[in-house]
Amino acid sequence: MGSRASRIAHVVLLSLGICLTLGSVARADLRVVTTTTDLADLARAVGGEHVEVESICKGEQDPHYVQARPSYMVKLSRADLLISVGLDLEVAWLPSLVRGARNPAINPGKPGHLEASRAIKPIEVVGGAVDRSKGDIHPRGNPHYWLDPHNGKAIARLIAARMKQLDPEHGADYEANLERFIGQLDAAIARWQRRMAPLRGKRVVSYHATFNYFIQRFGLQQSGYVESKPGIPPAPAHLAQLIVQMRKERVGTILHEAYHDRGASNLVAKRSGAAVLELPTSVGGARGVSSYIALIDHLVARTARALGGR
Amino acid sequence: MKMRNVWIVIALALETASATAQPQQPRPGTEAETGTEAETGAEAETGAEAETGAETETGTGTGTETEAKSEAESKVATETEATAADEQAIAGELAALEAEAPPPPPPSAPAGSNALNPAISANGLVLVGGASEEPRREGDLDTGIHLQEIELRFSATVDPYFRADLTLAAHDDEVGFEEAYLSTLEIPHLTIRAGQIFAAVGRHNLLHTHAFPFLTAPHASRALLGPEGLRDPGVSFDLLVPVPFFLELNAQVFRGEWLPFQGEPEEESEAAAEEMVEDDGHAHEAIEDLREDHDFVYVGHLKSLFELGEDATLELGGSYAGGRNGFGERTDVVGADLTVKWRPLAAERYTGIDWSSEYLWVRRGGAHEDDRVGGAFSGLRYQFHQRFWVQARGGMLGLPDDDSPRSYRAEGLLAFIPSEFSGLRLQYAYETSEESAFPDVHEVFLQALFSIGPHPPHDY
Ligand SMILES: [Zn+2]
Numbered sequence: 001m002g003s004r005a006s007r008i009a010h011v012v013l014l015s016l017g018i019c020l021t022l023g024s025v026a027r028a029d030l031r032v033v034t035t036t037t038d039l040a041d042l043a044r045a046v047g048g049e050h051v052e053v054e055s056i057c058k059g060e061q062d063p064h065y066v067q068a069r070p071s072y073m074v075k076l077s078r079a080d081l082l083i084s085v086g087l088d089l090e091v092a093w094l095p096s097l098v099r100g101a102r103n104p105a106i107n108p109g110k111p112g113h114l115e116a117s118r119a120i121k122p123i124e125v126v127g128g129a130v131d132r133s134k135g136d137i138h139p140r141g142n143p144h145y146w147l148d149p150h151n152g153k154a155i156a157r158l159i160a161a162r163m164k165q166l167d168p169e170h171g172a173d174y175e176a177n178l179e180r181f182i183g184q185l186d187a188a189i190a191r192w193q194r195r196m197a198p199l200r201g202k203r204v205v206s207y208h209a210t211f212n213y214f215i216q217r218f219g220l221q222q223s224g225y226v227e228s229k230p231g232i233p234p235a236p237a238h239l240a241q242l243i244v245q246m247r248k249e250r251v252g253t254i255l256h257e258a259y260h261d262r263g264a265s266n267l268v269a270k271r272s273g274a275a276v277l278e279l280p281t282s283v284g285g286a287r288g289v290s291s292y293i294a295l296i297d298h299l300v301a302r303t304a305r306a307l308g309g310r
Numbered sequence: 311m312k313m314r315n316v317w318i319v320i321a322l323a324l325e326t327a328s329a330t331a332q333p334q335q336p337r338p339g340t341e342a343e344t345g346t347e348a349e350t351g352a353e354a355e356t357g358a359e360a361e362t363g364a365e366t367e368t369g370t371g372t373g374t375e376t377e378a379k380s381e382a383e384s385k386v387a388t389e390t391e392a393t394a395a396d397e398q399a400i401a402g403e404l405a406a407l408e409a410e411a412p413p414p415p416p417p418s419a420p421a422g423s424n425a426l427n428p429a430i431s432a433n434g435l436v437l438v439g440g441a442s443e444e445p446r447r448e449g450d451l452d453t454g455i456h457l458q459e460i461e462l463r464f465s466a467t468v469d470p471y472f473r474a475d476l477t478l479a480a481h482d483d484e485v486g487f488e489e490a491y492l493s494t495l496e497i498p499h500l501t502i503r504a505g506q507i508f509a510a511v512g513r514h515n516l517l518h519t520h521a522f523p524f525l526t527a528p529h530a531s532r533a534l535l536g537p538e539g540l541r542d543p544g545v546s547f548d549l550l551v552p553v554p555f556f557l558e559l560n561a562q563v564f565r566g567e568w569l570p571f572q573g574e575p576e577e578e579s580e581a582a583a584e585e586m587v588e589d590d591g592h593a594h595e596a597i598e599d600l601r602e603d604h605d606f607v608y609v610g611h612l613k614s615l616f617e618l619g620e621d622a623t624l625e626l627g628g629s630y631a632g633g634r635n636g637f638g639e640r641t642d643v644v645g646a647d648l649t650v651k652w653r654p655l656a657a658e659r660y661t662g663i664d665w666s667s668e669y670l671w672v673r674r675g676g677a678h679e680d681d682r683v684g685g686a687f688s689g690l691r692y693q694f695h696q697r698f699w700v701q702a703r704g705g706m707l708g709l710p711d712d713d714s715p716r717s718y719r720a721e722g723l724l725a726f727i728p729s730e731f732s733g734l735r736l737q738y739a740y741e742t743s744e745e746s747a748f749p750d751v752h753e754v755f756l757q758a759l760f761s762i763g764p765h766p767p768h769d770y
Contacts, residue, residue: 058620060656067653068770069623070556070615077499077550092730093768099473102550104496109470132731136765232729233696259656261696 028052029167033079033106035090036063037283038146039116039155041292043083045181046160050170056097059284062259064136064231068093068100076101079112081166083159086115087122087143111165117143119158120151123212135229147281148213149189149296156181188293192218192300202307205246205274206255207265210281214299220307223251226265234264246272253306257281277306428466428474431763433520435459439755446748449526449537451739451755457481458757459519461488471496477518488518488541501548509540509568510560510611511629512645512668521769523666523689523701525737525757529719530685530707534670535643536569540631542607556615566607566633570643570672573599573636600638607633618650623770625649637676644671651770664691669709684709689721699725708744717743730766733759 029050034040040055047053056072057063063085076082076097084090098106098113105112122141130139145151160178164171200219204211207226215222224245228238245251246268256265256278269276279299280286289298435458437451445452462478472492479488491505508516514531526532527539544564551557611629618624631643646669653662667688674681687705694700701723708716719741726734739753 058655062659065659066768067651067658068768069617070558070613070625070770071617071623073550074554074556077552088765092765096767096769099501100550102497102499102501102548104498107495108467132729132762136730259659261657261660 029170030080030163031078032081032083033075034083035085035094036146037285038152038292038295039083039085039159041283042152042156042181043159043163045292046156046174046177047163048173048177050167050173051163057282059280059282059286059289060259061282062257063089063282064092066090066093068096070100072097073100073102076106077103079103079106081112081114081162082106083114083116083162085143085146086117087140087145088138089143111162114158114162116155116158117141117145119154120145120148123216124209135227136231138230142209142212144210144281145213146292147211147296147299148217149185149192150217151213152292152296153182153185156185185293188296192296195300195304196220199304199307202253203249203251204253204255204303204307205242205251205268207257207260210257211255211279211299214303218300218303220303223249226254226256226268227260233261239264239268243268243271246274253277253303255279255303258285275306277302279303426466428464429764431463431761431766433459433461433463433518433761434759435520436758437525437755438757439753441751441753443749443751446751447532447537449532451526451753458525461518461520463763467495468492479519481519491546499550499552503546503548504544506541506543507546507562509542509544509564509607509609509631510546510562510613511535511540511609511631511643512670513625513627513647513649513666514668515539515541520759520761523664523691524703524721524723525735525739525755528668528685528687528689528703528705529717529741530687530705531668531670533707534570534672534683534685540564540566540568542566542568555617556613558611558613560609560611560613562609562611564607564609566605566631568607570631570641570674571601571607571633571635573601573638573676599636601634601636605634607631621654622650622652625651635674635676637674639675641675642673645669660693660696662691662693665689671709680714683707683714697727699723699727701725715744717741717745717748731761733757735759 030047030052032040032043032047032051032053034043034053034055036057037055037059040053043051043053054075056075057066079101082098084094095108098108104110107113117140122143122145124138125141126134126137126139130137146155156178160174163174167174196218201221203221203223204215205224205226206212206215206222208230209222209225212222214220224242226234226239226242228235251272252274254265254269254274254276256262256276258278258280262276262278265276268274279302280289280295283289283292283295285295286298289295437456437458438454439451440453441451458481460480464476464478465474467473471494473495474492475489476487477489479486487506489506489508491503491507493501493503510516512531514522514527515535527537531539542564544562544566546560546562549559549561551559609629609631611627613625613627615623615625625648627645627647627649629643629645629647632640635641647667649664649666651662651664665688667686669684669686671684672682685705685707686709687703689701689703691699691701701721703721703723704719706716706718708714719739721737721739723735723737725736728734735757737753737755737757739751739755741751741753743750
């Protein structure tokens with residue numbers, strides 16, 4: 001009896017020891033949890049070896065419609081820094097996860113809670129009277145700002161500043177990583193601008209207002225949306241209107257987020273003579289899109305090919 | 311899709327007919343200047359327009375960028391300053407004091423007079439329908455039109471340390487706080503809540519009426535726990551156990567003025583109620599409520615959640631509630647629940663399956679009738695379209711086999727969800743009892759639901 005009890009105690013102690021050792025070994029200087037994979041990649045680029053980064057969303061997931069799985073609370077409970085997109089993109093699921101994480105370091109208003117939207121100037125801010133007859137709108141501005149690479153730079157700067165604040169010991173490293181990343185991104189931006197320059201003024205339609213920052217950055221023109229209103233599935237009358245408009249304006253391309261149902265976009269494409277271009281909206285959203293720069297690369301290459309016929 | 315195709319063709323014909331007369335209205339945020347351009351539609355013009363468009367856009371584009379950049383830089387500057395200040399403080403003797411300095415204000419706080427108001431939202435549930443029999447127990451649906459519930463929610467952080475959540479609910483003529491509690495924000499791994507709270511017994515008992523998967527609570531839980539479920543003034547300790555998977559432990563204390571803890575025969579569980587008043591009501595009426603002011607009900611609940619690959623989760627829960635009852639002896643309530651959810655990550659908006667089952671068992675020491683009663687229910691929900699759900703649930707009372715007669719209830723439901731803020735649900739229910747005095751019941755009800763205010767949370 002006694003030997004059995006001591007054996008059990010031994011096993012318990014041993015496993016506790018393993019847990020503690022694992023915990024201390026795996027402990028990076030900063031544990032970062034981001035809501036999206038894009039923010040995760042930027043955080044990794046800036047944080048380098050000093051950070052351990054995890055994203056709540058997967059690249060193929062629609063960040064508006066995430067379910068607040070309790071398992072995400074476990075990730076957040078161990079975080080030193082939470083980076084979110086902000087502008088109410090995650091409003092339906094992030095607040096309850098943060099509360100459930102029971103981690104005072106990442107409560108709203110704490111240095112460990114960073115809304116990346118602070119770095120950028122949002123477009124499509126809805127002024128004046130706002131109500132939901134306009135659909136599930138984002139009143140504080142369009143939150144899909146990471147698809148403009150210049151915003152990517154601004155986000156990286158903001159993340160670096162916050163990492164320096166939380167982990168001043170490695171401040172110089174964060175700064176050096178940031179400079180290196182900005183250099184890479186600037187080179188890529190020059191390349192993207194050259195590739196997209198001949199396509200300025202070309203008109204596109206998209207399913208949701210996901211690509212507007214990208215469209216604006218590269219001088220394309222947004223002609224309309226497949227969904228009737230944000231978050232509201234397309235109604236026949238709206239689609240008919242859109243088809244007529246697209247024929248008139250000779251819009252040849254529908255930018256379609258991979259996580260939305262293809263049905264309506266396909267239908268509009270067929271009737272208007274346009275083509276559906278299914279695009280990832282985040283890192284990991286398509287094969288080979290493994291970093292932020294790779295994501296914009298992918299978007300530029302595919303859009304340019306579709307619009308330029310090359 | 312087929313149906314929509316037909317509509318498109320009709321709408322398209324109408325649209326083409328009126329297209330030349332009426333230019334399209336671009337949506338806010340669209341840069342389409344459809345009016346003049348659409349009428350001429352010449353390629354040369356499009357080209358010219360594109361060039362000028364491009365020029366102005368480059369202008370505004372760089373402007374925005376510079377602004378954003380300078381803003382970010384000024385932020386970086388302030389943050390660098392903050393870091394420097396922190397370092398000095400740590401070096402200095404005031405380190406401890408400095409550490410307690412209030413955190414910077416939340417970046418997202420909107421300016422203006424409403425900035426510090428609590429978030430307010432409201433839910434409404436309207437019911438229309440009929441049942442083949444008169445309601446048998448409290449909470450049964452009654453033929454007619456009803457305002458099933460209007461619920462007002464207020465929530466806000468109180469100060470850096472606490473948050474308050476108030477839920478005021480009106481059913482028929484009654485208005486009361488369904489929940490009203492203060493919770494801690496600053497304790498790692500633990501939330502302590504105090505106020506009017508739901509007891510963590512099973513899974514369904516924790517849901518507000520507007521979040522019920524079917525129109526009413528399961529008949530087994532209404533019969534065993536009472537029509538309003540278990541909620542009362544109390545204190546709850548909610549611990550997120552630091553293990554690699556989700557494991558939550560709730561320890562709660564309540565006054566516990568609940569059906570399983572009462573002594574009066576009139577409140578006996580459903581099937582036996584009428585018979586008891588007739589047969590041996592006198593004997594029971596003699597029993598007084600032997601609970602005293604210092605008698606509490608203690609609740610313990612353990613919930614775990616495991617990821618089954620990327621698209622599914624398994625949730626297991628076990629709960630216990632115990633305390634002195636009105637007969638002067640102990641009541642035990644035991645619950646077990648199992649929920650499996652499947653939701654493909656890349657199409658979370660369009661499809662999903664939830665399957666949730668629960669078992670409840672009540673033992674009331676000192677009770678003459680129904681001293682041990684159990685019940686179970688199991689519900690399945692399948693989303694087959696962005697806007698449609700089909701659901702089915704079966705439940706029974708009288709598990710495991712005991713003396714009291716069994717009853718069964720089956721429900722089928724079709725839900726139409728136009729947006730995340732509204733819904734229409736049609737439910738058919740059939741209930742049958744081994745008790746010959748109770749005829750079978752058929753119900754058909756339509757429920758309209760709405761939510762106004764901030765975005766409703768995607769609770770799991
Ligand atoms: Zn959006």
